[in-house]
Amino acid sequence: MKAAIVVFPGSNRERDAVAALEAVSGTKPHLVWHRDTELPKVDLIVVPGGFSYGDYLRSGAMAAHSPIMREVKARADQGVRVLGVCNGFQIITEAGLLPGALMRNGALKFVCRVQHLRVENTDSPFTKKYAKGQIVRFPVAHGDGNYWTDAETVKRLDGEGQVAFRYVGDEARADPRGNPNGSVSDIAGIFNAKRTVLGLMPHPEDAVEALHGNTDGKPMFEGLVEALS
Numbered sequence: 401m402k403a404a405i406v407v408f409p410g411s412n413r414e415r416d417a418v419a420a421l422e423a424v425s426g427t428k429p430h431l432v433w434h435r436d437t438e439l440p441k442v443d444l445i446v447v448p449g450g451f452s453y454g455d456y457l458r459s460g461a462m463a464a465h466s467p468i469m470r471e472v473k474a475r476a477d478q479g480v481r482v483l484g485v486c487n488g489f490q491i492i493t494e495a496g497l498l499p500g501a502l503m504r505n506g507a508l509k510f511v512c513r514v515q516h517l518r519v520e521n522t523d524s525p526f527t528k529k530y531a532k533g534q535i536v537r538f539p540v541a542h543g544d545g546n547y548w549t550d551a552e553t554v555k556r557l558d559g560e561g562q563v564a565f566r567y568v569g570d571e572a573r574a575d576p577r578g579n580p581n582g583s584v585s586d587i588a589g590i591f592n593a594k595r596t597v598l599g600l601m602p603h604p605e606d607a608v609e610a611l612h613g614n615t616d617g618k619p620m621f622e623g624l625v626e627a628l629s
């Protein structure tokens with residue numbers, strides 16, 4: 401599987417994405433600067449986390465207009481898989497690849513912790529290695545993760561299997577903390593209609609190696625490698 405990672409001024413998780421992709425696929429991904437206008441031939445585009453343009457104006461709003469995004473949108477239209485994590489989710493949503501918006505966290509505080517999530521749909525290359533309803537733990541670290549869309553769209557997202565992950569508490573593991581940011585319907589990540597694009601606030605690339613504390617993010621990259629190699 402060949403992958404490209406798009407880097408903006410203020411991105412800071414691109415190395416985590418490189419490490420995760422390289423560990424699982426054995427191939428070094430291309431790093432592409434946001435001012436570039438062309439992407440190499442790849443099977444997967446990752447828009448990583450961070451603070452592009454210092455989160456000025458609105459998280460992801462300025463990066464969504466970087467020159468490379470025209471090419472990212474064109475490739476997404478052709479069916480190339482796109483993974484947007486955290487700031488990447490914000491950027492691809494601002495770019496119109498996914499519906500809705502990411503607003504300031506409900507409690508108006510940056511939240512940084514390990515978060516339980518439920519896998520809602522396994523019918524995608526991103527989630528095929530998980531079991532439906534499986535509870536996983538990914539770290540979250542954001543100030544603007546409060547996903548919002550109108551009630552009709554939430555219904556459509558649910559009906560069409562476009563909700564990928566939801567925030568949950570886990571009483572069994574003595575962690576009752578659910579939704580960390582006020583997202584509508586506890587949504588942590590969504591697919592586009594064809595399930596070729598995934599945006600999520602939690603960080604699967606930071607749950608890949610034992611040293612991360614858990615490896616619940618690894619199956620996402622394994623699924624992509626299996627589907628796209």
Ligand SMILES: NC(=O)CC[C@H](N)C(=O)O
Pocket residue numbers: 448449450451452455459485486487488541542543544545
């Ligand atoms: N870790 C990140 O990607 C941070 C995302 C974003 N800048 C926020 O704070 O909401």
